[in-house]
Amino acid sequence: MFDNIASSYDFLNHFFSFGIDHLWRRKVVKLLKPLNPASILDIATGTGDLAIREVKLNPEKIIGIDISKNMLKIGKAKVLAANLDHIISFKQADSAEIPFDESIFDAATVAFGVRNFEDLDKSLAEIFRVLTKNGQLAILEFSMPEKFPFKQLYKFYLTKIIPLVGKVISKDVSAYSYLSVSISAFPSGEKFLDHMKKAGFTKTFQHRLTFGVASVYVGTK
Numbered sequence: 001m002f003d004n005i006a007s008s009y010d011f012l013n014h015f016f017s018f019g020i021d022h023l024w025r026r027k028v029v030k031l032l033k034p035l036n037p038a039s040i041l042d043i044a045t046g047t048g049d050l051a052i053r054e055v056k057l058n059p060e061k062i063i064g065i066d067i068s069k070n071m072l073k074i075g076k077a078k079v080l081a082a083n084l085d086h087i088i089s090f091k092q093a094d095s096a097e098i099p100f101d102e103s104i105f106d107a108a109t110v111a112f113g114v115r116n117f118e119d120l121d122k123s124l125a126e127i128f129r130v131l132t133k134n135g136q137l138a139i140l141e142f143s144m145p146e147k148f149p150f151k152q153l154y155k156f157y158l159t160k161i162i163p164l165v166g167k168v169i170s171k172d173v174s175a176y177s178y179l180s181v182s183i184s185a186f187p188s189g190e191k192f193l194d195h196m197k198k199a200g201f202t203k204t205f206q207h208r209l210t211f212g213v214a215s216v217y218v219g220t221k
């Protein structure tokens, strides 16, 4: 699916979130700042927006992995254009079988990716495996606002506006209705933290963004 929509992904991403997704990625980076990570793995990196933002943490290396060749192609071009290829590299790989040795990354991140993982628990266990001791995982994902009127407004936006506009611009009939359905069905809040704990993460917490429309979930190995 992401191979099909890769060329319109960046535009629609910023368009649907009114550009707030940039602020959300910034928050992920801010939360990881005290850790001062030298090596970062960005999983489901897509077109590399979060990996590029993570350069602000001054790490020695950032590796982005994703299963979609077309998303990575766009990411690679962005990294080259920004002269960041000495820090950021990409590899086509699945979150459920991360092709790296254990305990080698100080931080791991996933932005808008966990919702798409075929095997969430196996992927979280794999991320735990490749992190160093005391390494941190930060996950940015849509969540459901719990309070009136944001809950109702957001539901309308998700189920009516996004599928319609997404279909017209990306020319993919199902991709953006999938987005709505998957956001509503995905575990958020405490339920998601339980999955992180099951994989072994401790000191887990949720940081809500923009009335709970998105959240950053953090855990430590």
Ligand SMILES: C[S@@+](CC[C@H](N)C(=O)[O-])C[C@H]1O[C@@H](n2cnc3c(N)ncnc32)[C@H](O)[C@@H]1O
Pocket: 002, 013, 043, 044, 045, 046, 047, 048, 049, 050, 065, 066, 067, 068, 071, 093, 094, 095, 096, 110, 111, 112, 113, 116, 117, 118
């Ligand atoms: C919504 S995009 C997010 C991209 C990027 N992180 C961002 O913030 O814009 C989700 C990405 O997850 C990738 N993906 C889905 N399942 C995956 C998996 N099991 N392993 C690695 N990447 C995966 C897709 O190919 C897609 O590029």
